Amino acid sequence: MGKHGxxxxxxxxxVIAVFFLPFLPLLxxxxxxxxxxxxxxxxxxxxxxxxxGSSTSRVGEGLMQSLAxxxxxxxxxxxxGLPAGRALGVMDFPGxxxxxxxxLMPIIVSPLATLMGIQFILIRLGLSGTLLGVVLxxxxxxxxxxxxxxxxxxxxxxxxxETQARSLGASPLQVLWQVTLPLIAPGxxxxxxxxxxISWNEFLLTFFVGSGxxxxxxxxxxxxxxxxxxxxxxxxxxxxxxxxxxxLLIASRSLQTSTALGxxxxx
Amino acid sequence: MSQLxxxxxxxxxxxxxxxxxxxxxxETGEIVSLLGPSGCGKSTTLQxxxxxxxxxxxxxxxxxxxxxxxxxxxxxxxxVLQRGLLFPHLSVGENVAFGLKMRGVNRVERERQAIAMLRxxxxxxxxxxxxxxxxxxxxxxxxxxxxxxxxxxxxxxxEPLSALDANLREEMQELIxxxxxxxxxTMLVVTHDQTEAVVMSDRIAVMFDGCLRQVDTPEQLYRxxxxxxxxxxxxxxxxxxAIAQGKNWRMADGSTLRSQFPAEGxxxxxxxxxxxxxxxTAPTGRNVLxxxxxxxxxxxxxxxxxxxxxxxxxxxxxxSPTLEVAIGQSVWAxxxxxxxxxxxxxxxxxxxxxxxxxxxx
Numbered sequence: 368m369g370k371h372g373x374x375x376x377x378x379x380x381x382v383i384a385v386f387f388l389p390f391l392p393l394l395x396x397x398x399x400x401x402x403x404x405x406x407x408x409x410x411x412x413x414x415x416x417x418x419x420g421s422s423t424s425r426v427g428e429g430l431m432q433s434l435a436x437x438x439x440x441x442x443x444x445x446x447x448g449l450p451a452g453r454a455l456g457v458m459d460f461p462g463x464x465x466x467x468x469x470x471l472m473p474i475i476v477s478p479l480a481t482l483m484g485i486q487f488i489l490i491r492l493g494l495s496g497t498l499l500g501v502v503l504x505x506x507x508x509x510x511x512x513x514x515x516x517x518x519x520x521x522x523x524x525x526x527x528x529e530t531q532a533r534s535l536g537a538s539p540l541q542v543l544w545q546v547t548l549p550l551i552a553p554g555x556x557x558x559x560x561x562x563x564x565i566s567w568n569e570f571l572l573t574f575f576v577g578s579g580x581x582x583x584x585x586x587x588x589x590x591x592x593x594x595x596x597x598x599x600x601x602x603x604x605x606x607x608x609x610x611x612x613x614x615l616l617i618a619s620r621s622l623q624t625s626t627a628l629g630x631x632x633x634x
Numbered sequence: 635m636s637q638l639x640x641x642x643x644x645x646x647x648x649x650x651x652x653x654x655x656x657x658x659x660x661e662t663g664e665i666v667s668l669l670g671p672s673g674c675g676k677s678t679t680l681q682x683x684x685x686x687x688x689x690x691x692x693x694x695x696x697x698x699x700x701x702x703x704x705x706x707x708x709x710x711x712x713x714v715l716q717r718g719l720l721f722p723h724l725s726v727g728e729n730v731a732f733g734l735k736m737r738g739v740n741r742v743e744r745e746r747q748a749i750a751m752l753r754x755x756x757x758x759x760x761x762x763x764x765x766x767x768x769x770x771x772x773x774x775x776x777x778x779x780x781x782x783x784x785x786x787x788x789x790x791x792x793e794p795l796s797a798l799d800a801n802l803r804e805e806m807q808e809l810i811x812x813x814x815x816x817x818x819x820t821m822l823v824v825t826h827d828q829t830e831a832v833v834m835s836d837r838i839a840v841m842f843d844g845c846l847r848q849v850d851t852p853e854q855l856y857r858x859x860x861x862x863x864x865x866x867x868x869x870x871x872x873x874x875x876a877i878a879q880g881k882n883w884r885m886a887d888g889s890t891l892r893s894q895f896p897a898e899g900x901x902x903x904x905x906x907x908x909x910x911x912x913x914x915t916a917p918t919g920r921n922v923l924x925x926x927x928x929x930x931x932x933x934x935x936x937x938x939x940x941x942x943x944x945x946x947x948x949x950x951x952x953x954s955p956t957l958e959v960a961i962g963q964s965v966w967a968x969x970x971x972x973x974x975x976x977x978x979x980x981x982x983x984x985x986x987x988x989x990x991x992x993x994x995x
Contacts, residue, residue, distance in 0.1 A: 527715055530686050533706040534713035535733035536784060545736075549723040 390608075396601035415598040419606065426603055429587035432498070433567060434610065436583060439502050440566040441559050444509040448558060451510075452517025457526055467518070470511045478507070478572050486575055496580040504572040509562040516561060520554030556618040564611055637662055638683070638788055638820060642692035645678050652678040654844040656692070660788075660820055665810075666849075667823040667831035670841035671867070677792070679841075680824045684790055685709050696787055707736070711788045712781035717797050718773035720765035726752070726776050727761030733784035751779040754816070755809060771802040775809065782817060791823045795830045807833050828868055832856075840864050856906060861977050865904055871950045872910075876903045878976065887945020892920045893974035901976040909973035910951035912939060913966045914959065921969045925949070930961050941967055 396402065397416065399409035419426045455467065485504060486495065494500035524547075532546045533539075548555070570585040577583070584607050591600045643656040653675040660666045668676040681687040683694055685706030694701040701709055712733070720729050727748050728735075734744035745761075752760055755775040760768075768776060774794060781789055794810065795803045811834070814821060825831050831838045832852040839849040848860040859865040862873060876883040878897035884890050891903070916922075928948075929940035936952045939959065943949060949967060959965060 525719070527719055528721065530684065530706070531713055531715055531719050532721075532732070532736075533686075534684055534709075534711060534790075535780065536707045536736040537732075538705075538707055538736075541736055545732075546721060550721075 390605075393601045393604055396597050397605055399598055412598075415596075415602040418599055419602050424587075424591075424599065425582060426584075426587055426606065429582050429584040430606065432582055433584040436498060436501055436505060436573075436581075437563050437566040437610075439498075440505040440509055441562040443502065443506055444513040444562045445555065445559060447506075447510050448513030448517050448562075449555075451514045452558075453521045455514065455518035456521025456524065467515070470514055473507045473511050478504075482572070482575055485572075489576060495576060496578040498581055500576050501573050501581045501583075504576045505566040505569055507572075508569075509565050512561045512565065513558045516558040517551070517554060520551050520558075524551055560614055560618050563614055567607075567611060637695075637697065638822065639695040640679075640683070640692065641695075643679065643682060643689050643694070644691035645675075645682060645687060645689055651844050653682070653689075656841075656846050658839055658846065658849065660822055662820055663814065663818045664836045665814060665821040665823060665834055667825055667835040667838045668841055669825055669828060669831040669838050669867075672826055674841040675844040676824045676826075676841050678844075680790055680792060680822070683788075683822065684711055684713055710786050711790060712784060712786035714774070714777045714781050714789065714791045714794060716793050717770065718765075718768075718775075718777035720768070720773055720776055720780075722765055724765070725761065726757070726763045726765060726768065729765065729776055730761075730780045730783055732780060737784070747783055748779075751783040752776070754782070754813070755779045771798055771806060774798070774806060778810070778813065782813060782819065785817070786819065789819050789821045791821060793825050793827070793830070794823065795834070796825065796827050803830075803833075810834060840867065842867075857973075858975055859904075859977075862902055862904070865975075865977075869906075870904055871907050872905050874903050874947050874949075876901050876976070881971075883974070883976070885945060885947065887943065887947065889923060889943075889945065891969060891974060892971050893976070894971045895975065897976050897978065899978065901978055903974060903976045905949075905969055905973050905975070907938070907950040907952040908936075909970060910941075910949060910953075911968040911970070912941070912951050912953050912957065912959070913968060914957075914963075916966055917968065921971060921974075923949075923967045923969065925965055925967045927959055927961050927963050927965060930959060941965065943967070 395409065398411055398413065400412045400414075402409035418424050455463065489495040489500045489503070492500075494503065528546050528550060529542050532542045537545060568585065569583075570589070573581060573583050573586065574589075577586070584603070588600065588603050588607065591603060638658075638660040640656055640658045643653055643658075644651070645653040656675075656679060658666070668679055670676045678687060682689045683701075685701070685704065689702065696710065720726070721732065724732065727745065730748035730751055731739075731744040734747060739747075749761055752758065755778055757772060757775055757779070760772070760776070765773065765776070774797075791810075795806055798806055810821075813819070823831065823834060832855075835852060837849060837851055838855055840847045840855065842863060848855065848864055850858075855864065855868050859868055859870065862870075865873070874885060876885050876891070878884075878893075878899060878901045880896045880898070881893050882890050883893055883897070883901065883903055885903075893903075913922075916924075923943045925941035925943045927939055928942050929938075931938045932955060935955065937955045937957055937959075939951045939953060941949045941951055951967060
């Protein structure tokens with residue numbers, strides 16, 4: 368045990384180092400007045416983080432918009448992905464393989480190629496430059512991801528659990544809440560994590576469809592990068608990691624349960 | 635009273651008939667097994683009764699109530715599927731209480747009933763356990779408790795014993811029979827395993843290729859099967875052609891057997907291997923065939939012999955394991971008249987082999 372424990376702890380430290388060391392300069396920049404060559408350590412300041420909270424930096428605004436868009440996108444893709452994934456995972460029908468391939472198209476085809484058409488239609492619908500318009504284009508990559516993840520989750524799900532629950536007196540809605548969703552929760556968490564992060568990090572589509580009026584966190588970062596204030600950029604960059612990490616932490620809790628990961632085998 | 639009545643039940647899948655015009659009545663408190671090889675339509679029938687599949691033609695009635703358009707959760711029919719199929723995200727107690735929860739029974743009451751029901755299936759103190767901590771037999775017993783706690787009119791069991799090993803099988807079988815006595819619940823069992831059907835059922839309904847072929851008590855199915863296919867499925871191994879004139883049946887080699895059952899013309903005669911008596915000294919009287927032992931296999935509770943009669947007819951005899959015989963030994967096989975059974979309309983290859991000795995005589 369002792370020797371193994373030592374080795375394991377060492378490995379964990381190594382993993383932490385590899386993953387988190389790149390973020391160290393970011394962390395230092397965010398609390399540095401300026402950090403130039405001969406200095407070993409910079410002069411400390413909290414001004415970047417204070418600036419983050421002020422309304423002139425528009426970081427707060429970007430954060431809220433990003434969060435609203437990402438959560439709406441995740442919710443909507445779940446709404447479509449759950450029934451679609453169930454159909455693909457559980458049922459057998461002609462053309463299923465083709466359909467799965469077609470589902471991948473929005474991921475394979477570069478958004479650059481479709482952007483002009485999308486923009487044209489959204490302008491006609493009056494959705495260009497609105498939150499709804501941005502959510503709609505974010506759904507293009509998230510729905511396929513969600514559907515594919517959930518279809519493999521459902522492929523490993525025994526529908527007899529549903530039959531069993533019905534025979535014990537559960538209505539279809541009760542079956543969904545009491546049996547199906549709890550059993551596929553880990554897969555749903557993974558799908559939701561994907562959808563949330565895709566939407567959260569999306570830049571190109573937001574930039575064009577939002578027409579400068581939808582101001583998400585990546586937009587803020589982009590603007591700041593051009594401004595050249597390294598300290599503020601670092602602070603915003605760190606902020607942008609937080610929601611993803613929080614989501615991952617929530618998700619990892621349900622991923623640890625024994626029924627988890629069943630669906631991930633063939634994602 | 636909870637009588638299940640199936641009438642005209644028919645189901646096709648893309649034009650292929652899965653169940654064909656099935657009629658079956660299960661009386662109150664009765665255990666009936668649907669027995670047949672896989673793909674015979676027994677599971678389809680179960681699913682139609684449970685409400686998972688809708689029949690194309692026919693009616694399902696329970697207690698005089700037409701169930702065809704009733705959703706599964708309102709049918710008063712509980713399922714016990716293979717291996718128990720416990721919900722893995724709930725504790726054993728929560729599993730048992732599931733049906734009560736769906737009916738809006740409050741927590742205190744449903745816990746009380748779940749624990750009482752667990753005691754019924756001899757799983758005291760299991761309520762807090764996780765389903766993954768239950769072994770095969772235990773999971774199945776939890777599943778039984780989970781189904782019985784909602785007092786269904788009909789219990790559907792899908793191969794309840796086949797996943798269990800020999801000792802557990804017997805325990806489970808006794809438990810099911812005792813629960814039937816205690817609750818008076820009617821049961822329909824689906825299985826491909828004839829021993830499982832025989833030990834559990836009051837009556838067995840044998841199905842082949844979507845059709846119900848014979849519904850009878852287990853004893854009746856052993857002794858007087860309707861045709862050779864059923865006889866073979868019930869473990870029959872001895873079949874030989876004969877010409878019947880009333881109770882006198884003449885075998886292919888010319889020897890005549892006396893049966894209790896009169897028949898006429900060409901028949902396919904049969905006798906269960908455990909009914910043949912093997913004697914080492916020549917007896918007097920009828921129905922004795924001299925034979926030679928060609929195979930001798932000891933299987934613990936029995937000794938399984940293959941005999942070749944003087945007319946080169948092979949017969950399997952399962953005798954007492956204490957009988958001491960050797961391969962090549964000459965013995966006498968006694969075929970009791972009450973054990974000889976036959977089917978008319980013998981199948982083609984049998985007729986051709988029969989025709990020669992008949993004309994020769």
